[in-house]
Amino acid sequence: MRKRIKFRLFGLSLFCIFLVLYSNHSTVNLSYGAYIKAPLSPAGPTVKDDNLVVEKVVEGLLDFPTSMAFLGPDDILVTEKNTGEVMRVINGQLQEEPVLDVSVANSIERGLLGIAIAKQQPDGTRYVFLSYTESGNDEDGSDVEDNVDPEGNRLYRYEFVDGQLINPFLLLDLTATPPNDRGEHNGGKIRIGPDNNVYFIVGEVGGHTTQAQNIEDGPEPNGLGGVLRITQDGQIVPGDAIFGDESPLDLYYAMGIRNSFGMDFDPVTGNLWDTENGPTAGDEINLVYPGFNSGWKLIQGLSKNDLLNDGATPEDLVYFGKGSYSEPKLSWITPIGITALKFLNSDKLGEQYQNDMFVGDINNGLLYRFVLNEARDDLTFDNGELEGNTTLLEDREVNDPKENQPFVFGQGFGGITDIEVGPDGYLYVLSYTGSLFRIVPSSFSSSLTSTPMAISDTLATTNEEEEQEQDTQQSSESDNDQVTGGNSGNSVPAVILGLYGDRSYSPNPITIEEGQTITWYNGDTISHSVTSGQGDDGDAGQEFDSKAIIPNQYYSITFEDSGEYPYYCFYHPSMVGEVIVE
Template sequence: MPQVNNTNLHIQVYSHGFKFPTGMSFLGPDDILIIEKNTGKVKEIKNGTVSGTVLDVNVANISERGLLGIAVSDKPKYVFLYYTETEGVDGGKVLGNRLYRYEYDNGKLINPKLLLDLPTIPGPSHNGGVLKIGPDKQSVYLVIGNLNYAQNETFITKTQNKKNGPPPDGRGGVLRITFDGGVVDKKGILGNEDPLNKYYSYGIRNSFGIGFDPLTGNLWDSENGRSTDDEINLVLPGFNSGWREIIGLSNMTPGFNRENLEDFGGKGVYRDPEFVWRDTVAPTSILFFDSDNLGTNYKDTLFVGSVKNGTIFNFELDKTRTHLVLSGPLQDKVAETNNETGGIIFGNNFGVITDLETGPDDNLYVLSNYKHEGTIFKLIPSNKNN
């Protein structure tokens, strides 16, 4: 079973019995939608029990393709889904990495509207997929990786810091659009050409986690290195994460030169990560926990899920909310080995963690592929265990 380091907390199995879930969103108290990567199914969970399938879409499911992202807006009540769509059947002809908007009606998702149609080649990995509703409650953010095109010069665009490369095509960054699929700002952060005007940030190799700090509205992400240097980043508008020129800290990258980065006429700005794991942990979902239900020491802190050892990390932020509070061997923002991470580990053995959410009840929910079974764990104070 999973374990947490705080003996004042208790772990419950809230729900289980689904296949490789990749995301969850709350429709209301004790009402959750979860998505299954390989089946293309969206399932509804009421009071911890799967009540039915509200949608079944055709998806490619090799490697990291599939049904990959979900977000639910409040007003109006829309359900956004991102998936690698195929023709006719699961595993059929690939049509695109697509973002759709649906409406929820009596146990079904209806009225699909295509908002984004993004590339899938060369693939099949680094499709990203995590969705978040923006702080304005009128926009949706999507992170997408480089689709494995680092090895093929033909596919490397300016948003992957190839200055003489082809124009952006929707890959390698965080995109933001309105609920109708339009641009949030016609001028764009980096430029007004389509799809550059949809980019909020760029230079991202691969990511499975984005989240907003509710106290500042700032976006953060987790990013996955090639074989080392997994990252946590503060993602300000126009943020350049640096790939393919750099991953990890600039002072640890011999020969790195900021002049080699694409900055779109000075509108894009490179910034070093706020934290780096030199040994791969495969970070996934990130969550700013805006609740004191687990104790005041966790309120407004950052949780980060991972694949390796099913570990959940926990970080405090400084007074400016632009840096992490790091001490001891981590003061240099780098965990040289996993032996240095003891002070930031919240829990272990949660399986392949794919999502972290704060529930309407202000408790922490962990979605994972645990021992080959989709499982939602719920963390509560021990004195409220019943």
């Protein structure tokens, strides 16, 4: 008999808050959930500061929006990963026709990835820079559907004329063919530096292991795994060589980078900072100076911890020219899927936030705020700006996800793909879910072009949404929204405590009768999942899979058939539990 399981997702209520009791037991946990993305909070995104609110600027940006750039006030270009379309948002209205549509390979992290707009030229020309994985046969997604190899990861310069992007000029042409056959680690973010040069960050593209990835006996660098710097005309930046005069070393500003979805220049010092994604450990924030070597593929996270278990030290890295290694300014033992990075070069949200660094993640939908020290060459946690226990951060490492709390500034955004500051001085947050938000003072939230995202705005529709979901009995496989509301009286409450092995889910095991429902509440500070099977099972997730359950949300399953149902967290496979249906 086919086992029948019904699914429901529930939002925050009070029925099992009392269950959120954290164990002192600890264990090493590594994340494998880099590609699980947090959904929007059903109550909408919020920030800690009561003087600020989150407004929705636009929704319906389909197929995974990746980056945005401002043409002017209330005039935004947004890139869509899978379609290769550059969409335009004017006064909060998504325009019907794209300003450009390019053919992209879009497997995993390939696609239309980055955008940057330069200052207008003296002759009135407006350059727009785009990075994308160009399709091998001029069809979107042919690498997925027909196994067509992409042409390459390419950086183009366009001109914005009469609402269109025209006159493409190829600046960089890098390989997009991965040795591991996975379309991952393509990076793609672009920034125009204070020197007006173009900075482009690219990962190692599916496991390339050249000398730029610190493999001494590997092939010569091929332009991957670093920050590349060129002029707006595609020329080598004149001046003293950083890594070397020969090509492609003369392109590199930094190297030894596994993958990145965010970088920005400090508006005060002009220093470049980036985020970097670790594999199963070691997400990072780095100060990226000329000649910076981030350590991959020998070092990830703090070098003393040897998170890659290879025994490597900074002395084992491959150095060219003026290259040198520097420790990350902050590292996460359990990855968060760190993404966008932006400095708020404005006092519009309050002087206390001016020039602070804001960072997003994809796994939890969290927005983080970081404060720099007086010299602005490091992060500081002891200046009184951040609330909570910051002493645990003195080691520059987040050893437990709960250590995140002092610098969590906002939540519920869904997986964040970009953060920008608009010409109006407010902070804009782009979500892969297709929504664009901005953070503004509460006194300004009467904007006519956007909708405030406050809890009160969503609770009014809660009952209607919950009834609709109950009627359709949609599974989390087809609808990953997490809807605010209570649980049925027949539901057995459970709680997700955190990274505690077989004590991560409580109670464990859970014993119920046929036809009963279990509702798991995520009482941790990061996303988790309830996924059938175990992490090494080929059929894991076939019986049920919650996808990402963000903090303070619920996931419910009704078990119709007797049996034993092991489950685990896809993000953190050492978290295991079992349901016994009698």
